[in-house]
Amino acid sequence: MPEQQLRYDDIEINLIKNTFGNLDLLKAIRKSFLQMPLSVVDQSLIKMNLTKDALKLLRRVFLPELEPDAPLHNEIDLWMTIKIDDKLPEEALPHIYARKMVIEYLEQQLSILEGKGSQKIKFEEILEIPDRSKITSYETFQVYSNLFARNTLIFHIEQQLSQLYILATKKEVSEEDKKKDSSK
DSSP states (O other): OOOOOOSSOHHHHHHHHHHTTOHHHHHHHHHHHTTOOOOHHHHHHHHHHOOHHHHHHHHHHHSOOOOTTOOTTOOOOSSTTOOOTTSOHHHHHHHHHHHHHHHHHHHHHHHHHTTOOOOOSOGGGTTOOOOGGGOOHHHHHHHHHHHHHHHHHHHHHHHHHHHHHHHHHOOOOOHHHHHHHHHO
């Protein structure tokens, strides 16, 4: 069986290793994605490290799209990761709306990091809960969708930053060590 290929090529892996092994930078990126206040140090880390290529890679990591030449078992986008196969259409709909918000929010935050966008969706306002005594069924739907989107965003951001850190700090196995392992 052929060796499993990574979704990232050697140039991208080198960029990850040279950029995303810094925990302070990753925390600053997380703050940016979650619209938390950035210190002067955070802003400096982002400005110094997020080159055009690094921003392009972040977009690919956070908003994956289907790629014609992706290695086998590596084709993914954010629509395909919604678990709806066990739901009726009316149960799935809030999850679909939530995912749409997740994608729009990530697009917005990536555009802001790239210096191209503005903040339309405010993270702290995603989960506005109306007065319970006056809540309509539509508002119930919206609160559920928004909570699901909020929690998905936090999980996705953490997961992608962790993946970048793991790839950045992964020790490479030398050819000599590979030969030693295969001779055992």
